[in-house]
Amino acid sequence: MKPRIAVLGCGYWGSNHIRTLKSLGVLAAVSDANAARAEGFASEHDCIAIAPEDLFDHPDIDALVLALPPQFHAEYAMRAMRAGKDVLVEKPIALTVADAEKAVAVAREEKRIIMVGHVLRFHPAFEKLKALIDQGDLGEVRYIHSHRLGLGKFHTENDALWDLAPHDLSMILAITGASPVEVRGEGAALLDHLSDFAHVHMRFPGGLRSHLFISRLNPYRERRLTVVGDKAMAVFDDVEPWPRKLAVYRHAVWQDSGHWAFTANEPAYVQVEEGMPLTRELEHFIHCIETREAPRTTGEEAIEVLRILTAGSVVHGGRVNQPS
Structure with missing residues (x-):
């Protein structure tokens, strides 16, 4: 079965993730602090809208794409991985090296994929x-x-x-x-x-x-x-x-x-x-979820950035x- 992926953050770049994941047949849900915005994308792309507070422990979601203001990236990535979900987090992975190192450490401990959106x-x-x-x-x-x-x-x-x-x-x-x-x-x-x-x-x-x-x-x-x-x-x-x-x-x-x-x-x-x-990046993320291979754009590289x-x-x- 293909992984079931949700996008948290329905802004400009999050909307690109939503459309691309839908085209790849793996979009399961969308989520945003603005419930009406999430419902609009869910209706448009024939998926469910999940409130952010319910997303991380949702049993029907295997992985998350985080397209948020960067001050939330590390915290939400760690929360998702501790809930057993793989994560593609947009750049930058965090606003401090210390927070990025914590997120990578959690990925290692939980044996989760953490991939960073260095799309080029x-x-x-x-x-x-x-x-x-x-x-x-x-x-x-x-x-x-x-x-x-x-x-x-x-x-x-x-x-x-x-x-x-x-x-x-x-x-x-x-x-x-x-x-x-x-x-x-x-x-x-x-x-x-x-x-x-x-x-x-x-x-x-x-x-x-x-x-x-x-x-x-x-x-x-x-x-x-x-x-x-x-x-x-x-x-x-x-x-x-x-x-x-x-x-x-x-x-x-x-x-x-x-x-x-x-x-x-x-x-x-x-x-x-x-x-x-972006399509190639998300195809790579799906491949990493399915095979458990390390992604090309790792958390360790994001720390160096x-x-x-x-x-x-x-x-x-x-x-x-x-x-x-």
């Missing part, structure tokens, strides 16, 4: 990029930079760094396979007390460097991850149409008579299978932090 790890273009790196097509990776810019998505409790950066940090950690040994953050709050843009600089073992730039006060959209290797460079650009989302640049750089020279080549666009990252966010959280710049 399931983007076909990123999966292909990761395969190219693992195959050595780019050579040794020396530098990674990611830009996630746009206008909007203002929140009263989350700044731009915590809202926008987790996806990019998850991809960077997947590529490096290591935790940074140094993190520097700089940002600024232009509208209120919450930062609206931020730069995060990271240094990894072996000298690999990475840079992340995020902004919610930018006049244009940019969703670009660039990986620089000693053989080639690759760009995952999610704003581009599918045939151009992943490009490999085989530029050449060398020394000639003590001077650096280079040749610039046109990009080679890599064919990528089209697919919705939190460490970097905490270290890079600078509102007005100038402070250097180290991950704890």
